[in-house]
Amino acid sequence: MIDDWKVSGFLEISHTADWAIRVWAPDLAGLMEESARGMYALMGCQLQLVPVIERSFEVQNGDAEDLLVAFLAEILNYAEQEKVGFESFNVRITHNYLAAQLSGGIIIHQGKEIKAVTYHNLSIQQIHDRFEATIVFDV
Numbered sequence: 001m002i003d004d005w006k007v008s009g010f011l012e013i014s015h016t017a018d019w020a021i022r023v024w025a026p027d028l029a030g031l032m033e034e035s036a037r038g039m040y041a042l043m044g045c046q047l048q049l050v051p052v053i054e055r056s057f058e059v060q061n062g063d064a065e066d067l068l069v070a071f072l073a074e075i076l077n078y079a080e081q082e083k084v085g086f087e088s089f090n091v092r093i094t095h096n097y098l099a100a101q102l103s104g105g106i107i108i109h110q111g112k113e114i115k116a117v118t119y120h121n122l123s124i125q126q127i128h129d130r131f132e133a134t135i136v137f138d139v
Contacts, residue, residue, distance in 0.1 A: 007130070010038030018139055019114070024132045028064055029091040031124065031131045032071050032098070036089060039072055042137065044111025045085045052103050053084050059098045064124045067098045068133065072117040075102070083107045114139055 008025040021038040025031040055078060059070040071091070078084045086104030120136040 008034050010034050010041070013134065018118070018120075018136050020134055020136045022132070022134050024130050026130050028067075028093045028124070028131055031133060032068060032091045032093070032100075033089040035068060035072055035133070035135055036075055036086065038135070039076065039114065039117075039137065040085055042112065043079070043114055044109065045079070045107050046109040047085045047087060047105040048108045049087065049105040051105070053105050054101070054103045055084070055086070056099070056101045058100070060096060061098075062096055064093075065119065065122050065133075067093065067096065068124065068135070069117050069119060069122070071098055071100065072135070074100075076114060076117060079107060079110070112139065 008030050010021045010023045013020045013022050019042050023034045023038055025034050057074055061067055061070045083106055085107045086102040088103040090101040092099045114137045116138040118136045118138050124131055124133045
């Protein structure tokens with residue numbers, strides 16, 4: 001449990017073969033945002049924010065874990081296909097539906113590559129006043 005830490009955030013944790021982060025936020029939308037920030041940090045992404053690039057997408061998928069994987073897979077796809085990363089996130093979640101409006105810029109440096117977001121031991125839990133999850137990335 002992450003009692004003494006700030007309200008939202010992420011932390012890289014050790015994993016035998018892949019990369020993993022522990023993420024926490026006061027709500028599911030915040031958990032999505034911190035997960036994206038954590039993924040970009042693992043990748044070592046640096047963005048050029050002029051001009052600003054905006055994207056939006058919607059995901060309708062099973063449960064909260066499905067939404068999280070689909071959200072991260074979508075922004076990972078932008079990084080791979082368009083070399084675009086995001087720093088500003090407006091995420092809305094209702095039931096099994098997620099709408100995201102994102103702004104960012106061109107990725108000018110990426111230190112490492114993530115192949116995929118996995119479901120390995122993925123479980124979003126509400127603990128007291130926040131949501132927490134551990135996310136494993138295939139590298």
